[in-house]
Amino acid sequence: MKKKILITEDDPGLQDIFKIIFEKAGYDVEIISNGNPLLKNEFNTPHLFLLDKQLSGMDGIEICKHLKKQKKTQDIPVIMISANPSIGVMAEDAGANAYIEKPFEKNYLLKMVEEYI
Amino acid sequence: MDVRVQESEERFRLLIQNAFDIIVIFDANGIAKYVSPSIKNILGYEPAERTGKSLLINTHPDDRNIKEGMFTKALQLPGKNIRGEFRLRHKDESFHTMDVVCLNLLNDPRIQGIVFNYRDITDRKMLEQQKDDFIGIASHELKTPVSSIKAYAQILQEKFVEEGNQDSAELASKMNGQIDRLTTLINDLLDFTRIEGSGLNLRREEYDLNEMIKQVTDEMQRTTKKHKLDVKLDKYSPDADKITITSKVKAGNTTVCVEDFGIGIAKEAMDRIFDKFYRVHDPTINTFPGLGLGLYIASEIIKRQNGKIWATSTKNKGSKFCFSLPPVEGLGKKLFHY
Numbered sequence: 001m002k003k004k005i006l007i008t009e010d011d012p013g014l015q016d017i018f019k020i021i022f023e024k025a026g027y028d029v030e031i032i033s034n035g036n037p038l039l040k041n042e043f044n045t046p047h048l049f050l051l052d053k054q055l056s057g058m059d060g061i062e063i064c065k066h067l068k069k070q071k072k073t074q075d076i077p078v079i080m081i082s083a084n085p086s087i088g089v090m091a092e093d094a095g096a097n098a099y100i101e102k103p104f105e106k107n108y109l110l111k112m113v114e115e116y117i
Numbered sequence: 118m119d120v121r122v123q124e125s126e127e128r129f130r131l132l133i134q135n136a137f138d139i140i141v142i143f144d145a146n147g148i149a150k151y152v153s154p155s156i157k158n159i160l161g162y163e164p165a166e167r168t169g170k171s172l173l174i175n176t177h178p179d180d181r182n183i184k185e186g187m188f189t190k191a192l193q194l195p196g197k198n199i200r201g202e203f204r205l206r207h208k209d210e211s212f213h214t215m216d217v218v219c220l221n222l223l224n225d226p227r228i229q230g231i232v233f234n235y236r237d238i239t240d241r242k243m244l245e246q247q248k249d250d251f252i253g254i255a256s257h258e259l260k261t262p263v264s265s266i267k268a269y270a271q272i273l274q275e276k277f278v279e280e281g282n283q284d285s286a287e288l289a290s291k292m293n294g295q296i297d298r299l300t301t302l303i304n305d306l307l308d309f310t311r312i313e314g315s316g317l318n319l320r321r322e323e324y325d326l327n328e329m330i331k332q333v334t335d336e337m338q339r340t341t342k343k344h345k346l347d348v349k350l351d352k353y354s355p356d357a358d359k360i361t362i363t364s365k366v367k368a369g370n371t372t373v374c375v376e377d378f379g380i381g382i383a384k385e386a387m388d389r390i391f392d393k394f395y396r397v398h399d400p401t402i403n404t405f406p407g408l409g410l411g412l413y414i415a416s417e418i419i420k421r422q423n424g425k426i427w428a429t430s431t432k433n434k435g436s437k438f439c440f441s442l443p444p445v446e447g448l449g450k451k452l453f454h455y
Contacts, residue, residue: 014268017268021272083257083264102263103296104268
């Protein structure tokens with residue numbers, strides 16, 4: 001049974017890339033471009049969340065905090081991704097399990113997902 | 118004779134009264150004896166409102182130690198120009214940033230005071246802040262398309278390898294290398310604006326230094342096959358393949374050194390390598406361009422933690438860069454993390 005990753009990313013280029021990378025690695029991938037479904041609890045529960053910090057109109061950090069507060073999702077690993085060099089500190093404060101900076105090494109991202117999923 | 122002196126006095130009075138800068142003369146106790154008329158245009162006060170008042174009355178609370186320091190230094194060094202920057206309150210309650218020079222002329226019978234010259238640089242500071250903010254935003258925005266390009270290059274490389282097309286795989290790999298270089302330039306720009314602007318936020322946290330060094334070098338190693346250990350130094354040691362990183366603790370101070378065996382640095386350049394924007398120019402050697410920010414950024418980070426940073430080098434033999442950080446009170450080996 002394939003493991004499922006729910007990715008929140010609003011940049012079309014990266015959406016495309018994540019789909020290619022993760023489907024090739026054998027994961028089931030769902031991509032949403034804004035955090036609303038997550039805040040409203042309207043999503044299919046995945047095995048891992050990959051969350052971009054910068055989403056149109058909202059801060060991925062807030063979404064991470066929300067996910068970590070809900071009983072339904074608090075045990076599902078969250079990896080935050082951002083071009084902001086302070087993401088490490090922010091992700092830790094928000095309760096994320098891990099973080100990765102943009103631009104990233106493809107294999108490093110894959111290894112991280114493999115480790116946490 | 119008297120008429121000429123009078124005319125001369127009139128002339129200088131007119132010059133002072135019409136100057137753009139504010140000129141204030143304080144006595145040795147820090148009370149303002151004379152305040153020039155331009156204070157009205159610049160800070161909204163009548164000279165009479167400030168005459169007879171003391172040194173710090175209008176100074177921003179966070180900057181009072183700066184002005185006080187300048188005054189004290191001026192008292193100790195008569196005749197020497199002391200320069201500083203601090204904020205003064207405008208009559209409308211806003212604060213204006215002033216570029217200030219003061220001069221101790223207590224011993225000059227004609228002045229008998231400490232002269233302060235204030236230049237309003239509020240607009241200039243705002244423009245600088247806007248520029249820095251813009252560079253910060255631009256660097257951040259650049260990273261997203263660069264991330265896509267990098268990922269595509271890596272996916273392509275993998276595809277070519279799978280198809281057995283080594284030549285194309287090699288090209289894709291080189292592309293990836295250039296993207297890493299681009300990323301470094303963008304990161305340097307971003308770090309630079311954070312240092313210049315509101316300053317770096319230092320966060321007090323305990324961590325294992327050796328573990329961090331290992332993590333950083335692992336990350337770097339992933340980006341170079343040729344060199345053992347650090348891709349950033351690749352620029353300056355293309356022919357030497359070893360880079361050594363050491364850490365040690367001595368008398369409470371923690372020292373980390375990075376040594377390469379590449380092109381080295383000329384003796385004349387050593388004084389300036391930590392300067393902002395400085396890049397060594399040597400026409401005889403194929404040096405690699407960058408922004409001249411790397412060492413400057415490193416030195417600012419270390420300095421703000423009260424540490425020291427230095428380098429030694431021998432042309433054509435290699436260079437060694439070291440920094441040391443003092444112990445944090447009561448915390449043993451703990452260090453600041455940014």
